[in-house]
Amino acid sequence: MSAVPPPGSGSGQAGRAAKPAGRFRRMLDRLSSSQQDLESEELREDAQASGCTRIAECGDRQIVRVTGTLRTVTLRPRAGVPALEAELFDGTAPLDVVWLGRRSIVGIEPGRRLIASGRISMSHGRRVLFNPKYELRPLGQE
Numbered sequence: 001m002s003a004v005p006p007p008g009s010g011s012g013q014a015g016r017a018a019k020p021a022g023r024f025r026r027m028l029d030r031l032s033s034s035q036q037d038l039e040s041e042e043l044r045e046d047a048q049a050s051g052c053t054r055i056a057e058c059g060d061r062q063i064v065r066v067t068g069t070l071r072t073v074t075l076r077p078r079a080g081v082p083a084l085e086a087e088l089f090d091g092t093a094p095l096d097v098v099w100l101g102r103r104s105i106v107g108i109e110p111g112r113r114l115i116a117s118g119r120i121s122m123s124h125g126r127r128v129l130f131n132p133k134y135e136l137r138p139l140g141q142e
Helices: 013-018 022-032 035-049
Strands: 063-075 083-089 094-100 113-123 126-130 133-136
Touching: 035 063, 063 094, 094 113
Parallel strands: 094 126
Antiparallel strands: 063 083, 063 113, 083 094, 113 126, 113 133
């Protein structure tokens, strides 16, 4: 038989410390968080609200629909073919998005939010999405 500790004995304190209680505590946590932490939290909430898969939960060869913000956009040839590469971040993990045969795409620029879908592959330990279907998010939502 296992003994159940009496209320207030401290066994449940760890669970309470992990989850902020009350409006004042949440405000205090927001004030003490860095700007990057706040942006990551906002991106995670946006991914969940839009019904997309979190990038950190995406597995190799899985067909996914993800959303996030483009952190970088670069032109990097692959095997002599132009390739537009962008890093998409959703607050959980980065994802490399690659459009083969493209030098530029209107609207694909750092800071832009988008939804991308396709099959994830792993390359050098990073998640990559080649030639995805994508939707640019309206500028007013950024």
